[in-house]
Each structure stands twice: as structure tokens, then as C-alpha cells.
Amino acid sequence: MNPRAHPSDETLARFAVGTLPAGPRLVVAAHLEGCACCRRTVRAFEAVGGALVEAEAGLPLAPDAFARTMDRIAREGAGMVHRPAPARPAPGGRPTGLPPGLVLPAALAGCAIGPLRPVAPGVRIGRVRVPGDPKANVMLLDIGAGRGIPDHTHAGLEFTQVLHGAYHDHRGRYAAGDLVEVDGEVDHAPVVDADGPCVCLVAMEGALRFRGLLGVLLRPFV
Numbered sequence: 598m599n600p601r602a603h604p605s606d607e608t609l610a611r612f613a614v615g616t617l618p619a620g621p622r623l624v625v626a627a628h629l630e631g632c633a634c635c636r637r638t639v640r641a642f643e644a645v646g647g648a649l650v651e652a653e654a655g656l657p658l659a660p661d662a663f664a665r666t667m668d669r670i671a672r673e674g675a676g677m678v679h680r681p682a683p684a685r686p687a688p689g690g691r692p693t694g695l696p697p698g699l700v701l702p703a704a705l706a707g708c709a710i711g712p713l714r715p716v717a718p719g720v721r722i723g724r725v726r727v728p729g730d731p732k733a734n735v736m737l738l739d740i741g742a743g744r745g746i747p748d749h750t751h752a753g754l755e756f757t758q759v760l761h762g763a764y765h766d767h768r769g770r771y772a773a774g775d776l777v778e779v780d781g782e783v784d785h786a787p788v789v790d791a792d793g794p795c796v797c798l799v800a801m802e803g804a805l806r807f808r809g810l811l812g813v814l815l816r817p818f819v
């Protein structure tokens with residue numbers, strides 16, 4: 598798995614310093630399991646963040662601190678291998694009806710995943726409960742081959758980690774391992790590839806707004 602779509606640097610920095618809310622944090626963690634490139638970037642931000650904290654605490658920064666930090670990042674980067682974390686079962690169990698080949702990310706361990714409920718033809722949603730943040734807007738989305746995700750916009754950032762299958766929208770095609778970050782400006786209507794279903798882990802920072810009757814039907818889920 599070689600992801601082609603990644604979280605923004607800003608998102609990875611917020612992940613590294615712990616300011617990303619629990620929902621998006623979970624989705625980014627799922628991405629990091631399969632992306633050595635982003636794991637390296639997060640470590641770099643963590644190292645820089647640590648140095649900044651030391652500087653703010655008034656501790657004298659060694660003259661070679663920056664060079665040593667960059668050395669460490671280079672060493673860790675070189676030694677890093679693609680090693681996805683082993684998946685552990687979620688406490689609520691695996692929802693029934695997911696594609697047999699799908700391995701749920703280890704990041705979901707500890708989360709209770711509700712049953713997948715149909716909300717539109719070919720579209721099923723399972724609510725993901727994040728420990729410590731019951732209000733986090735996270736869901737597992739299972740969409741049938743060739744089906745579209747209802748036309749929607751969102752108030753904040755939307756994070757989508759593709760777990761299985763692939764979909765496309767006006768910006769490109771996204772497959773398993775990709776993380777797609779979309780801001781509230783975008784009005785998009787993704788469509789799943791014709792050859793099989795697509796399963797995504799989705800988190801939103803703001804409220805999701807579907808249009809029309811479907812918006813009313815989906816309200817209890819998002």
C-alpha cells in the first residue's frame with residue numbers, strides 16, 4: 598500500500614503537538630499505520646515541537662540543537678520500514694457485512710463501532726464512538742460499487758481515510774491507504790468505482806450538511 602493522498606502538513610503538525618480533535622486524530626492515526634512518509638513528518642514535527650517547548654521554558658538551546666534534531670530525523674527516517682501495526686479487534690466487535698478482505702485499522706481498537714445501517718440505496722453508515730470524546734463525529738461508511746455519496750458540504754474540515762476499494766470525485770481517484778482532506782468550501786459528490794464496494798473511515802471537525810430529504814434521514818447518524 599503506497600498512499601498517494603496524505604494529510605496536509607498543518608494537520609500532521611496539529612497531530613504531532615496534540616491539538617487535533619479526537620475524531621480527526623483517529624482518522625490520521627489510521628493513515629499513519631500505512632504511511633511511512635507521514636510517520637516521518639510527524640516525528641519531525643514532534644522533534645521541532647519539543648525543541649520549541651524547551652526554548653519557551655527558558656532552557657538554553659544548545660548551539661548545535663537544530664543540527665542534532667535534523668540528524669535525528671534523518672537517522673529515524675532512514676531506519677524506518679513499512680510496518681503496519683497489527684490490527685486488534687474493536688470492543689464492540691466488527692460490524693457485520695463489511696467486505697471480507699477489509700482489515701480494520703489498529704487505531705480503531707478501543708472504539709465501539711455501531712452496526713452498519715442503510716441510509717440511502719447502497720450507502721450504510723456505522724457510528725464510531727471514540728473513547729474520551731463522545732461527541733466526536735466519526736463514522737464508518739460502506740458504499741456499494743458504482744454508488745455515489747450524497748451531495749454535501751461541511752462547515753469544517755472533513756477527513757476521509759479509504760480502508761477498502763476506491764472512489765473518485767472531480768479532483769481525482771482515491772484508493773485504500775489514501776487520506777483525503779476536504780475543507781468546507783468544497784461541494785463534492787464522490788462516486789465509488791464500479792468494480793467493488795468502498796469502505797471509508799470519516800471524521801468531521803464541523804457539522805456535515807446533506808441536502809434535501811436525505812439530510813433529514815441522515816441527521817440521526819452524523
Ligand SMILES: [Zn+2]
Nearest residue numbers: 600603632635
Ligand atoms: Zn501519508
